[in-house]
Amino acid sequence: MAETGSLRQERLRKLEILEGRGIEPYPSSFRTTAEISEIVDRFSSLAPGARTGARPRLAGRITAIRRMGRATFLDLRQGEAKIQGYANQDGLAERYELLELLDIGDFLGVEGEVFKTQRGELSVDLASFTLLAKALRPPPEKWHGLRDVEIRYRQRYLDLLANEEVRRTFVTRSRIITAMRAFLDSRGFLEVETPILQPLYGGASARPFETYHHALGQRMFLRISDELYLKRLIVGGYPRVYEIGKDFRNEGISTEHNPEFTVMECYQAFADYHDIMDLAEELISSVARGVLGRTEIAYQGEEIDLAPPWRRVTLREAILEGTGLDIREERTKEALEREARRLGLRLEPQPTWGKAVDKLLSEFVQPKLIQPTFVLDYPVEISPLAKRKASDPSLAERFELFIGGLEMGNAFSELNDPLDQAARFQQQEEQRRLGDEETQVLDEDFLISLEHGMPPTGGLGIGVDRLVMLLTDARSIRDVILFPTLRAPR
RNA sequence: GGGCCGUUAGCUCAGUGGUAGAGCACCUGCCUUUUAAGCAGGGAGUCGCAGGUUCGAUUCCUGCACGGCUCACCA
Numbered sequence: 001m002a003e004t005g006s007l008r009q010e011r012l013r014k015l016e017i018l019e020g021r022g023i024e025p026y027p028s029s030f031r032t033t034a035e036i037s038e039i040v041d042r043f044s045s046l047a048p049g050a051r052t053g054a055r056p057r058l059a060g061r062i063t064a065i066r067r068m069g070r071a072t073f074l075d076l077r078q079g080e081a082k083i084q085g086y087a088n089q090d091g092l093a094e095r096y097e098l099l100e101l102l103d104i105g106d107f108l109g110v111e112g113e114v115f116k117t118q119r120g121e122l123s124v125d126l127a128s129f130t131l132l133a134k135a136l137r138p139p140p141e142k143w144h145g146l147r148d149v150e151i152r153y154r155q156r157y158l159d160l161l162a163n164e165e166v167r168r169t170f171v172t173r174s175r176i177i178t179a180m181r182a183f184l185d186s187r188g189f190l191e192v193e194t195p196i197l198q199p200l201y202g203g204a205s206a207r208p209f210e211t212y213h214h215a216l217g218q219r220m221f222l223r224i225s226d227e228l229y230l231k232r233l234i235v236g237g238y239p240r241v242y243e244i245g246k247d248f249r250n251e252g253i254s255t256e257h258n259p260e261f262t263v264m265e266c267y268q269a270f271a272d273y274h275d276i277m278d279l280a281e282e283l284i285s286s287v288a289r290g291v292l293g294r295t296e297i298a299y300q301g302e303e304i305d306l307a308p309p310w311r312r313v314t315l316r317e318a319i320l321e322g323t324g325l326d327i328r329e330e331r332t333k334e335a336l337e338r339e340a341r342r343l344g345l346r347l348e349p350q351p352t353w354g355k356a357v358d359k360l361l362s363e364f365v366q367p368k369l370i371q372p373t374f375v376l377d378y379p380v381e382i383s384p385l386a387k388r389k390a391s392d393p394s395l396a397e398r399f400e401l402f403i404g405g406l407e408m409g410n411a412f413s414e415l416n417d418p419l420d421q422a423a424r425f426q427q428q429e430e431q432r433r434l435g436d437e438e439t440q441v442l443d444e445d446f447l448i449s450l451e452h453g454m455p456p457t458g459g460l461g462i463g464v465d466r467l468v469m470l471l472t473d474a475r476s477i478r479d480v481i482l483f484p485t486l487r488a489p490r
Numbered sequence: 491g492g493g494c495c496g497u498u499a500g501c502u503c504a505g506u507g508g509u510a511g512a513g514c515a516c517c518u519g520c521c522u523u524u525u526a527a528g529c530a531g532g533g534a535g536u537c538g539c540a541g542g543u544u545c546g547a548u549u550c551c552u553g554c555a556c557g558g559c560u561c562a563c564c565a
Contacts, residue, residue, distance in 0.1 A: 006534055007500050007516055049523090064525075071522035088522050104515080117523045141501035141514050143526060148501085150557050162501085206564060225565090251564055252491090261565065348562080362564090400565095407565060438563075463565040476558095487556070 011136045014101040018131065023098075025134040030109035033057045037081035043114055043122055051115040051125075058083065058124060059109040059132060062102060064142065072099050073123075076108060080167075084123040085110050091126060098129075105135030156482050166479075172291060173468045173480055177244060179290040180264055180464070183283050189240040189266055194229035196222060196246065202446065203227030203385065205438040206249040209259075222248035226265045227385065227459065228446045231414060234267050235454045242266035244464065255476040256406065259485045262464040271458035272413040273397045277374050280401055280409060280460055281308035284372075288471060299404040299470055302370045306403070310372035315361065318375050322365035327357050327379075336360075351435035354381030362407070369402035381431070384424040384440050386412030387456075401462075404470050411460040418450035 018025050034056040043052060060076035060083070070089040075082055085108075089096045102108065109130040116122055139161055140146040146162040153159075159166050181191065199218065201208040203225030211220050226243045233241045244264045253259065268275065285306045288295050295306040313321075320326050324343055330336040333353040340347040340356075345364060350356040357379055369375070376399040380388055383396035397413035415421050425447070428439040468480040478484035 010516060066524055066527055067521090068524060068527075069521040071524075073524050073527085075525080084525075086523070090522075115523095117525090119523070119525075121523085121525065123523085138500050138515060143514060144502040146501070147503095148497095148557090150497090151501090153557090158501095204565080247565080249564065252562075254564090255559085257564065263565070410565070461565070466565070 007138050008136055011103055011134065011138075014103065015134050015136070018098075018101050018134070021098075023131060025131055027130070027132060030059050030130055030132050031057060032059050032109070035081070036060055036076065036078040036083045039083060039114055039124075040081050040122060043116070046114075046116045046122065048116050048120040049118050051113060054114045055112060055127070056114065056124075057109065057111045059107065062104055062106050062108055063139075065102065065104060067099075070096070072096075074099075074102070074108075076110065076124075084117075084121050085112075085126050085129070086115075086117070086123045087126040087129070092128075095128070102131070103135060103138075105137070105139045107132035107135075150486075153478060153484055153486055169468075169472045169474065169480060170482060172472050175291045176287055176468055176471060177262075177464065179287040180244065180283065180462075182290070183286050184242050184264075184266060187240065187279075189242045189268070190238055192230070192233060192238075192241050192243055193245070194223075194226055194233075194243055196248075198223050200441060200443055200445075201225075202440055202443045204247075204249075205382075205440060207251060207438060209248050209250050224249050225461070226263065227461070228443055230265055230267050231454060231457070231459070232446065232449045234269055234414075234457050235449045235452055239269040239455075240267070253485060255478070256466065258465065258477050258481055261477070261481075264462045264464050265459065267414070267457055267459045269455040269457050272456065273376070273399055273411055273458055276411045276413075276458040276460050277310075277312065277376075277399060278308075279458075280374075280411065280462070281310055281372075283462070284403075284408075284467065287467070292471060297471065297473075299370075299473055300475060302404060304371060304404055304470075306372060310374060310401075312374045312376060312399075314377045315357070315375050315379075316377070318365050318369075318373075319357070319360050322368060323360060325360065327360075352381065352431050354379050354431075355436060358382050366402055366407065367405045370404055372401065372403045374399045374401055380424070381427070383412065384428050385415055385421075387415045387417070388420070406466045406470060407463070408466055408470070409460060409462045411458065414454070414457040414459050416450060416454040416456060418447055421450055422447055 015025055036058055039056055039058065058076065060078035062074050063077045064075040066073040072087045074085045076085050087096065087099060109132050110124055110126050112124040112127040115125055140158050146152055146158055151158060197220050199220060201221040201224050206224045208221040208224050213220050224247055230241055230243060242264060246260050247263050248260050251257065285295050285308055288297065288306045297304050297306065316327055323345055325339055330339050333356055336353060336356050337347060337349060347359060350359055377389060377395045378398040380394060380396045383398045386396035386398040389395045389397050399411055400407060401409035425440065425442040432439040465477050465480050469477060472480060474480050
């Protein structure tokens with residue numbers, strides 16, 4: 001980080017003068033008697049020119065200073081709330097000149113009577129003030145805010161100070177997660193924590209981050225999913241569990257992907273994927289109602305209604321609708337790719353039939369799924385942890401949820417047949433040999449847990465960052481993650 | 491990783507083959523109810539980095555770094 005040259009030098013000079021006068025620029029505390037927001041709430045309807053007799057002690061950051069000779073105004077901000085400080089030479093006497101040593105960005109404690117100026121600005125008539133922390137660097141520009149995305153992401157604190165809508169977004173994010181917890185808790189789900197550092201990764205098709213534990217002398221992975229551990233807890237007898245936490249995938253970065261991202265996964269015993277669709281609808285619509293107060297939202301210019309029930313369409317119908325291709329007719333990779341080409345679809349060659357189906361969905365169907373849509377019944381080939389449909393063993397009882405063109409969730413009736421699960425892992429190995437690099441790895445310990453008996457269970461995973469994007473109308477996942485992954489500057 | 495675009499003062503941005511500007515911020519002066527305070531004056535830059543072309547490069551070319559968008563993979 002470069003020095004900011006003369007601006008920083010200037011502040012250092014003021015710091016020295018302050019210290020020379022025996023003023024501690026970083027005192028350990030300042031006892032306030034009120035929050036700025038409380039004073040604003042209490043006195044905002046005061047008439048211009050009125051005085052209150054109230055004399056609170058307040059603290060905040062200086063966000064503006066207007067010096068007018070023997071009178072000075074400054075804006076003091078604490079969180080969202082702001083109040084004006086008014087000081088004049090009559091009131092402060094020889095202390096008045098110390099105001100010269102204050103800068104925008106400094107934290108200040110004040111004491112004085114609350115009043116309203118002739119122009120109607122709620123103010124504190126400073127009887128005294130105390131420097132609480134000197135800022136040595138200037139804040140971003142007050143008028144245009146901070147635009148440079150690199151500074152916004154790397155120094156998010158400046159973004160939060162300069163851009164109010166950014167501050168609001170992260171408040172909303174926090175409320176979404178709180179609402180999610182409240183919903184799940186009210187449904188009897190137990191919040192648990194499972195390992196992030198794992199000897200084996202699984203539960204999704206993705207490349208992991210690898211690390212090494214020195215004392216154990218052992219390779220470890222950062223989890224790519226919570227799934228296999230949460231299912232072990234269902235085996236262990238908890239009927240409903242959930243976890244909200246980070247997963248890590250060693251893949252590309254985009255407006256919809258951050259290498260570490262937040263996921264909510266929940267598992268409910270004696271439920272199937274139809275029950276889970278109901279659960280997902282209720283979860284997301286109730287979060288929207290709780291946080292935004294409504295279920296109609298606008299996302300990137302599209303009007304979306306999150307009120308249940310949501311559209312449910314099979315994967316086959318969705319692809320048929322979106323492309324004209326019937327995946328039930330084209331059962332081999334070659335036939336599917338040939339037909340896609342015949343229809344003029346730009347489909348890159350895929351390693352397997354299942355991957356090609358997945359590609360058709362994400363490429364040609366997903367962008368059109370603006371209203372909440374459950375796409376159900378996926379090929380078993382690409383659903384190695386989901387139970388087969390009784391009526392068609394080539395399909396899995398699985399759905400993905402799309403809203404606003406974003407893939408929002410993934411769920412299935414969990415595969416609890418240990419022998420079929422073993423066979424599926426085997427099948428994944430074969431797909432790996434065909435060139436699919438993101439197949440699931442065999443987890444012997446997980447298989448053993450299934451052999452001890454897992455009840456029929458429905459599971460759901462929601463991409464929390466994407467849900468926040470949807471509810472805050474964010475275009476990029478980086479706008480809902482406080483410190484998104486960036487290359488380290490050299 | 492590929493393609494396209496960007497990088498100029500602390501911040502927001504102009505601009506040029508002849509060595510750099512504005513607004514905010516900063517400094518000095520005036521100003522005791524201002525509020526994007528005002529008025530007058532002033533300081534501030536390795537023009538992302540490194541090469542090349544040129545009498546001369548911030549400007550043109552090449553490479554690199556970082557960022558954005560996009561394509562490829564995933565939640």
